[in-house]
Structure formats: structure tokens, C-alpha cells
Amino acid sequence: MRMEKPHKSKTLIKDALALSGSPFMPGPGSQAPRSLISFSGGKDSCLALYRARKAGFEVTASLTALEETGLRTRSHGVSRSLMRVQALALNLEPHFIAATWSDYESQFVEQLGHLRDAGLQHAIFGDIDLEAHREWEEKVCVRSGLKAQLPLWKEDRQYLVEEFLGLGFKAWVTCVDGRFLDASFAGREFDRDFIQDLPKGVDACGENGEFHTFVYDGPGFAYPVSWRSQGLGAYTSPPEYGRCTYHFDWLDCASP
Numbered sequence: 001m002r003m004e005k006p007h008k009s010k011t012l013i014k015d016a017l018a019l020s021g022s023p024f025m026p027g028p029g030s031q032a033p034r035s036l037i038s039f040s041g042g043k044d045s046c047l048a049l050y051r052a053r054k055a056g057f058e059v060t061a062s063l064t065a066l067e068e069t070g071l072r073t074r075s076h077g078v079s080r081s082l083m084r085v086q087a088l089a090l091n092l093e094p095h096f097i098a099a100t101w102s103d104y105e106s107q108f109v110e111q112l113g114h115l116r117d118a119g120l121q122h123a124i125f126g127d128i129d130l131e132a133h134r135e136w137e138e139k140v141c142v143r144s145g146l147k148a149q150l151p152l153w154k155e156d157r158q159y160l161v162e163e164f165l166g167l168g169f170k171a172w173v174t175c176v177d178g179r180f181l182d183a184s185f186a187g188r189e190f191d192r193d194f195i196q197d198l199p200k201g202v203d204a205c206g207e208n209g210e211f212h213t214f215v216y217d218g219p220g221f222a223y224p225v226s227w228r229s230q231g232l233g234a235y236t237s238p239p240e241y242g243r244c245t246y247h248f249d250w251l252d253c254a255s256p
Helices: 043-054 080-091 104-117 131-144 155-164 192-197
Strands: 032-037 058-066 093-098 123-124 147-149 170-177 210-216 225-238 245-253
Touching: 032 043, 043 058, 043 123, 043 155, 058 080, 058 104, 080 093, 080 104, 080 170, 080 210, 080 245, 093 104, 104 131, 131 147
Parallel strands: 032 058, 032 123, 058 093, 123 147
Antiparallel strands: 170 210, 170 245, 225 245
16 A cells, blocks of 8 residues: 655644534533444545544444445445444444435434434534535434534535545545546545546535545554455436436455
8 A cells, every 4th residue: 555645734734633612522521422423434424433532422323324225325335344344443333224315314314213212312424514414414313303413514625634634544535426527536545646636626525526435544443444346337327316427436345
């Protein structure tokens, strides 16, 4: 695996561990809030998990949405078995839903309710600044009796990329949206070379859905997650979802 050269940001990077004064912090002297994380396995999810735990949240479970076959994550193209291995490496109890877009919300709310009944109080999300996403997350949490927490909310996107790489996380680009990036961007390491190669106008965080990642090592991992590529492929969404083409590097657990 290629080693990264040390990188010095042009601006001082805020201490990601110091979240004092933020409404995200648990109250002084309070018991660590038991929490779950809505988990894609990508860089924003992992950075949100890292921040939540550093802020004092006891994050013990992950909830991951799979496509209706239950075999893979819809947007990232990662197998259920590999998502399970990743969750366990992060000391998370993995939970899944398998849903179509039409019943996604009802299944998500139902599973949140089960986790609330198990004693969890908060749900962590990795969104950065898309208001529609936050509104939906707060809505489903209210319906489920949980409180939504967004550790990355309104942070500078470029700063978050620098923080993620500076902390030593390792991630692989598993999917790109063909409207923004060609197939050559799928199946690459998410590093500064990848970011430098992005066309003008493509967000380095991929917050607009330009690309998705799978994190396989970094802070909080008990061990690096071994994986293998099952090959590159393309998927075109149905007309009601824009007939958009997505390029995937389909990931699964490494061969025994």
C-alpha cells in the first residue's frame, strides 16, 4: 500500500477533539448517551463516528440501508458481509434494513424504534450541510423517539477532508456519479491525488453525491478491514429516478 507523504495544510486545522461549547456535546457530568449511527461505511460516516465518540457519546450500534435484495448498500455498492466486518472492526453491533426507495423511510423508522426500545437515545448522522437531509433525519428521529446528532454539521467541506486524511483514515472510492465523474475515478484510493484530479466544480467531500467511499482503516478500527474488488460495473437508474449512470467498484470480503 502506498504511503502518504506528510501534508501541512495552508490553514491551521481545528482540533477535532475539542467540541466544547458545541450543542453536540453531552452536558457536563452527564452519563455517556447511548447511541447508534446511521452508517454507510464511507468517510463522512466514519468521521462522524470518530467525533461522536470523542465528544462522549457511547455509540454501540450501526444501522445500514441495503438495496431491496439485501445483498449490497445501494449507493456505495458494498456487500452486506463486508459492511458487517467493518462494523465489528469499529466495535459496532451491525443492523440492516433492505428496502426499496418507496418503503425506505417506513423501514428505517421501524428499525430506529427497535433500537430505541433496546435503550439507545441518540442517532448520529454524517451529513454536512444539506438542509433537506437534516430535516429528514430529524423527522424520522422524532417519529422514533430519538434525538438526531450531526457532528459534521456546517463544517467547511475542505477542512473535513483534511481532517479525515490527517487523522490517518484509509478509504477506497467505490462509486461515482457519471454526471460528474467518468468511470476512471471509481476503484481508486481516496487520497490527495484523487482530490487533486477532481474536475473543477466537483466537491472534494462528494457531499452532492459525486462519489462514495468505503473506509477500511483508521482511528477506532480494532484492525484493518480486508476486502477485494469483484470488478467494475455500471448501473443506470430507472426513468423515475433520472436515468442516471453510476460507475461502481463492487467490494466484498477478502477471500479466505
